[in-house]
Amino acid sequence: MSDRYAFVMMIHDRWWKKFQQHLYQGQQTHAYVNFGQAPPKHASLIFFYVTKPVGELAGYADFVERQIGVAEEMWKKYGRESALDSNKQYEEFTKNRERVVFIRFKDLFVTSTPIPLNDLLIALHKQRLARNGFYISRKTAEMLMTLMA
Numbered sequence: 001m002s003d004r005y006a007f008v009m010m011i012h013d014r015w016w017k018k019f020q021q022h023l024y025q026g027q028q029t030h031a032y033v034n035f036g037q038a039p040p041k042h043a044s045l046i047f048f049y050v051t052k053p054v055g056e057l058a059g060y061a062d063f064v065e066r067q068i069g070v071a072e073e074m075w076k077k078y079g080r081e082s083a084l085d086s087n088k089q090y091e092e093f094t095k096n097r098e099r100v101v102f103i104r105f106k107d108l109f110v111t112s113t114p115i116p117l118n119d120l121l122i123a124l125h126k127q128r129l130a131r132n133g134f135y136i137s138r139k140t141a142e143m144l145m146t147l148m149a
Helices: 013-024 071-081 087-094 117-124 138-148
Strands: 006-011 029-034 045-050 056-070 099-116 134-136
Touching (some): 006 056, 013 029, 013 099, 029 087, 045 099, 045 138, 056 071, 056 117, 056 138, 071 087, 071 099, 099 117, 099 138, 117 138, 134 138
Parallel strands (some): 006 045
Antiparallel strands (some): 045 056, 056 099
16 A cells, blocks of 8 residues: 555646635635546545646645546535536536546645656656556655655
């Protein structure tokens, strides 16, 4: 389990900005909407890598849970935590998919010193990042948190 202590999740800039906005408005728990069997299943932390054109590790949060369920029921239960503004926007985003995934997290930390892609690749000893995200160990997570502090 130590190799799966934290999960690095890819997130589009517009969703990242929405989560930041909700954080500044006092929202404590957030939910990222995804599809399929989207990871993470088990983790303690989620790191947020904001994809192109930004290309940087911009923050992290405590992982609460991953909920998979019927789209309509999930919206009723967790929709207010998501970055989507309305049921209509949610339906457009999910494109009438029957099942969706809500990745819930709390205590979002937005760093003032994000880690650019090249520095992140060096720190992780990788040549590229997996598009669907990836797990990292506790040691690596602590190193990344130190770099963002």
